[in-house]
Amino acid sequence: MAFVQGFMIRLTAVLLFVQYCQAKTVSYDFNVTWVNANPDGLHERKVVGINGQWPLPVIEVDKGDRLVVNMYNGLGDTDTSIHWHGMFQNGTNNMDGPSMVTQCPVTPGSSITYNFTVPQNGTYWYHCHTDACYPDGYRQALIVHDNQSYFKDMYDEELTITMSDWYHELIEDIPFIRVENPTGAEPVPDSFLFNDTLNTKIPVEAGKTYLMRLINIGAFVAQYFYITDHTFRIVEIDGVYVDAQEADTLYLSVAQRYSILVTMKNSTAKNYPIVTVADSALLDVILPTLQLNQTNWLEYNSSAEYPQAVMAVDIASDLVPYDDMNLVPNDRMELLPDPDMTIEVDVVMDNLDNGAGYAFFNNISYTRPKVPTLYSVLSSGEYATNAQVYGEYTHPFILEQNQVIEIILNNQDTGSHPFHLHGHNFQVVSRSPPYGSHFYDFADGDPVAYNATENPPSSFPKYPARRDTFVAPPQGNFVIRFVADNPGVWLFHCHVDWHLMQGLALSFIEAPTQIQQSLSLTDSDISICKAADTAYEGNAAANLDDLLDLTGQNKQRPWLPEGFTTRGIVAMVFSCLSALLGMGFITLYGLSDIPSQNQQTVEDEGGGNSET
Template sequence: MAPVRDLLLCLTALLLLVNCNAKTVTYDFNVTWVTANPDGLHPRKVVGINGQWPLPVIEVDKGDRLVVNMYNGLGDKSTSIHWHGMFQNGTNNMDGASMVTQCPVPPGASMTYNFTVEQNGTYWYHCHTDACYPDGYRQALIVRDEGAYFRDLYDEELTITMSDWYHELIEDIPFIRVENPTGAEPVPDSFLFNDTLGSRIPVEAGKTYLMRLINIGAFVAQYFYIEDHSFRIVEIDGVYVDAQETDMLYISVAQRYSILVTMKNSTDRNYPIVTVADSVLLDAIPPSLQLNQTNWLEYNSSADHPQAAMKVDVASDLVPYDDMHLIPHDRMELLPDPDMTIEVDVIMDNLANGAGYAFFNNISYTRPKVPTLYSVLTAGDLATTPQVYGEYTNPFILPHNSVVEVILNNRDTGSHPFHLHGHNVQLVSRTPSYGTHFYDFADGDPVPYNAVDNPPSRFPRFPARRDTFVAPPQGSVVIRFVADNPGVWLFHCHIDWHLSQGLAMSLIEAPQQIQERMSLTDTEISNCKAAGMGYEGNAAGNVDDLLDLSGQNEQPAWLPAGFTARGIVALVFSCVSAVLGMGFIAVYGLSGIQSRNGEVAGPQDEDSRDTM
């Protein structure tokens, strides 16, 4: 028994040591509007913190408690903070997704986000209320880990963000409307690198740097490479992977990579860091929009800073590393056959108002009148009944500790980066792959997942894991995860335009365990009241009959059979042409007819028309 006792004493001492090293990191955020001009082309109003923009990078160590006291000083907008990639195990109410896990925080109100960070790696934080984070409310969240297997392989760290940028407030950019029946996403005005252009990153010859790369944009994926340098991938979305060498990455919005880059021993020149927007995602490319950006590894501030020589003319011809080939360093094996399978089709279509919407299985996510988590907490024995959460939140109930498989068939001609809150997922199948094959199915008919052609026996033994993955155009992705984190977790496309169109669904995971572990707080209730929103009952706000969804928020009705997006466009422009035509006729008629001698014959001069 002595060896066992000694082992227990050692483990206890180790835990005490870890707890002693852990600390509480506190930030006070006063969220207000400020003015910024990051691309030098157009000053605009952006969301700042404590009067500053760019926002502060949050840095903690694994095991720390993070406390952020947020006051909404915007005056005209509600807000929240989502801690992207944080599992929030046991703190689902800290996830920050408005009308999913909390009411939005109205102007003049506050909310304290308080949770322990038990993860490691590269994350970010952003607003998750309406379409607010593209207005500047987003920044990096770094969780350092002295126990990382690659910790002794680098000398210094660098954090790099990339994003698309709009010159107008998102609310002022028309999108879901009858004049845009195809749902063409607004094209960004520029692309930023560390919230600016033309960055020079000082480096020292011979050193190795850990670069944390984060796409904090709202729409466009970007290719990333460094001229004349290769690098090693060691982390994706907070998951350590066996080091894999490459010279190019494809980073969708919300994805993160950590790479090790060893500098050359010479300081004769500086080297372009190149980011290239995935132009295939854009319906139109204005001549003024620069798709490729050059920033620099600056070995020598006195040397030239050359512009990058583009590798190809078309971004889709670039061949990045395929993240499906990465192997988690912890060697977590493929999860067993699923206990529950969810198969969903991604569809982009029009509804009766003529505008374009996005759907999972014909349901366009429409927010409930009560945050879904609060419905769980006030539903009693009916918490396991999907109907409580509304027809248009696309709810799925996940049994506790079940293995869940999601088969996602993308029937759209565009790619979609999907994010699951509260988990990372195993990437067990994707068709087609990255690189030159990524857009193979963009033309022709969709190719849904087929278990005969791609059976589970072909799934990788150690699948890559991450919290944001890309579904190829008209292809498929299969993911697996364990429902071991009781909570309400949103699964959605991270292209913010598509989320606003409804491309999301609700995963209500272990609702009975949620009720056992959580309860509503006075602050949460007061914020709901201040925002004029309900905090109990079903998705319709009904507290008397939880199965009565009368008055729930609904998606617009479907178009009558026979109408298509092309038909709507034709109808709209036909109507416009007809109105303009009638207008010209009226103006021409009222202006009278000019005779040969220059006199004007008015409408009353009937005899003059008869003699011509």
């Protein structure tokens, strides 16, 4: 046995060495500027382009490659950054990309170089992670090819498919967090795109099998996916290979990815609709002009008809997607042991003193610090293990290296939320209610929190599915686990961009002492911060002299005064506005040059218009 184990260790080392020798550096130069586009044919608008082009380039690398992206911000009026969604960034936490978390924002006229090794495999994407910039078009697929995958000989060609919601206005011009929207109703998209356009025909050959990489790069709306008269086999979710499972319908929240094997029919007599359908349950209002379902096609025969899919609009109750919790990782990683640390958070949507709607984990709405949290770690010395350094409103949790972390999330909102963890994937060990016809069961009742008595760890799957983005059902709950084996500062947040704007995020500061040993601020980091007029040392309040003094930190707005309701404060605000407008008109009237009665009479008599 010892001989066999020794042989396997040496063989693994040889394979890793061979892979390392085959690795290459893939470099891109990105000049990020505004360009014009009209992807749905309904409205031309400016979008974020790269090197004068939009859609953006699909980045393709092989597992083990080094990816180098030199980004220049030529937008002129907007800060930016790039997050490499799903990349673990082992040892390169400073390359993760979220502004004021692991870096300062890149201001117009500034540059940054992202440089990291890609030891993972699978389907990912990249997008802006500064304010709310990626819905303006700054997002695209990142594909990591792997010639060692168990299904590498099971397909003939690869295809990448993105789906997204689309707004006709710049995100900054869409009013959202305001007193006139006290419920926090998300802006409804104007259309839905497929590979950043509509009516796409994908040429295929009869009898071939294709690996289709599916990515929802939208900002808000989940989408269903199916192909008429075809089934497929799921082989990957969020970069994790799974045992092939037959399915006919998928549900992709924003930020989720699937890879599927689709075998074509042997006949070329017909073309078949590829159907994507927006989850209408997420929309507060559905305008008659909004087309929820999109038909694109597998093109077997360019001379044949391209039929439109016929379907019901209320797709949430008509289609039952494959439940991702049933997927088994191909590596057979077992359920992690009992957690060393359990974090229980409630998702709450509520109002603050300005009457607008905000989002909270428990009672905290994430508010960005004055110093990027990673830079606070690097500049706080022995205080780095004290959560107080990072400010109350980044909602920080200190994780010790290699701890098993369990997150229990109770969703008290009537909408679903896709939660994403940076720097890790996680085991999905419990969700209630499940996908399918019961997914919206709790939406009309009272929130149902996780109950360990009714759903004990003994009922968790032996080989839980793993992914980096997972959906919390409306007023339901989920439980996830991961190992804190990747020192860094990592966000955990809802990937609906509107909800992130409202503050639905928290921070993990993982193994801060180890971070200090492996990373340091560079001259480039400092110059980017100086260009952004942003502090790069000290605690969340930019205090370097007293790291436990948070005076001046950025805070969430105060809560509504006790006794005020949302309706009441809206009524009060509009009453005050009406009163101010009325007083203004009266004042203007009083100051106007109105002639006296005697003067008016004289003018009338001298006007020459009297008939007497």
